[in-house]
Amino acid sequence: MPRKTFAGLACAVAVGSVVFAAGYFSGPAINEITPATAAENAVTFPPLDQLVHYTTVRRGVTREHMLTNPEALAAIKAGQPVAAGTHMVLVDYQSDVLHRYLVAQKMGVGSSDWAYQWFWPDKSIKADENVAQCYSCHRSREDRQFMFTFTDALSFK
Ligand code: HEC
Incomplete structure (x- = not known):
C-alpha cells in the first residue's frame, strides 16, 4: 500500500475514534463513568x-x-x-x-x-x-x- 493512502486511512480511523469517544463521554452516563x-x-x-x-x-x-x-x-x-x-x-x-x-x-x-x-x-x-x-x-x-x-x-x- 502506498504510504500516503496508509496515512490517510490511519487518520480517518483516528478521527473516527475521537468522534466516537466524544459522543460516548457527552452521553447521559458521564457522571457514572468519569469517577469510575x-x-x-x-x-x-x-x-x-x-x-x-x-x-x-x-x-x-x-x-x-x-x-x-x-x-x-x-x-x-x-x-x-x-x-x-x-x-x-x-x-x-x-x-x-x-x-x-x-x-x-x-x-x-x-x-x-x-x-x-x-x-x-x-x-x-x-x-x-x-x-x-x-x-x-x-x-x-x-x-x-x-x-x-x-x-x-x-x-x-
Ligand atoms: C458489596 C459489598 C462490598 C464491596 C463493593 C467491597 N467489599 Fe470488601 N468486603 C466485603 C465483605 C462482605 C468482606 C468480608 C469478606 C468476605 O465476605 O469475602 C470484605 C472484606 C474486605 C477486606 C478485609 C477487611 C474487612 O473489611 O473485613 C478488605 C481489605 C476489603 N474488603 C477491601 C475492598 C476493596 C479494596 C474493595 C473494592 C475494590 C471492596 N472491598 C469492595 C464487602 C464488600
Missing part, C-alpha cells in the same frame, strides 16, 4: 511482611486471607480507632493462585477516613476499578472501623 476510572489514589501498597494474618474466609474456589498490623489488632481489642496509615488487606487466592490484593487504608483520624484500592499480584493498580463502590459497601460498617471481619479481628489471639 479512578486509577492511582493515596492508598499505598501494604508492607505485607509486617502484617498479621488474622482470619481466612473460604467460599468455593476462593480463599481470602485477611491481614493487618499488630497495633491495629491491639487497638480493635481496646475499642480504639486504628491509627492513620493502617492497612487492612484481603489477599485473594483463586484455586490456590494469588489473584489480587484488596486494600483498605485509614487515611486520617476520622471514623470515615478510609480509602480503597485493588492491586494485582505485581502490585500494579487495577485502573478501571470503581473504588467508590468499595467505600460505599464498607461504609455500612462505619461503627466497626469499616470492617466486615471486625469480629474475627476482635477474637484473634
Whole structure:
C-alpha cells in the first residue's frame, strides 16, 4: 500500500475514534463513568511482611486471607480507632493462585477516613476499578472501623 493512502486511512480511523469517544463521554452516563476510572489514589501498597494474618474466609474456589498490623489488632481489642496509615488487606487466592490484593487504608483520624484500592499480584493498580463502590459497601460498617471481619479481628489471639 502506498504510504500516503496508509496515512490517510490511519487518520480517518483516528478521527473516527475521537468522534466516537466524544459522543460516548457527552452521553447521559458521564457522571457514572468519569469517577469510575479512578486509577492511582493515596492508598499505598501494604508492607505485607509486617502484617498479621488474622482470619481466612473460604467460599468455593476462593480463599481470602485477611491481614493487618499488630497495633491495629491491639487497638480493635481496646475499642480504639486504628491509627492513620493502617492497612487492612484481603489477599485473594483463586484455586490456590494469588489473584489480587484488596486494600483498605485509614487515611486520617476520622471514623470515615478510609480509602480503597485493588492491586494485582505485581502490585500494579487495577485502573478501571470503581473504588467508590468499595467505600460505599464498607461504609455500612462505619461503627466497626469499616470492617466486615471486625469480629474475627476482635477474637484473634
Ligand atoms: C458489596 C459489598 C462490598 C464491596 C463493593 C467491597 N467489599 Fe470488601 N468486603 C466485603 C465483605 C462482605 C468482606 C468480608 C469478606 C468476605 O465476605 O469475602 C470484605 C472484606 C474486605 C477486606 C478485609 C477487611 C474487612 O473489611 O473485613 C478488605 C481489605 C476489603 N474488603 C477491601 C475492598 C476493596 C479494596 C474493595 C473494592 C475494590 C471492596 N472491598 C469492595 C464487602 C464488600
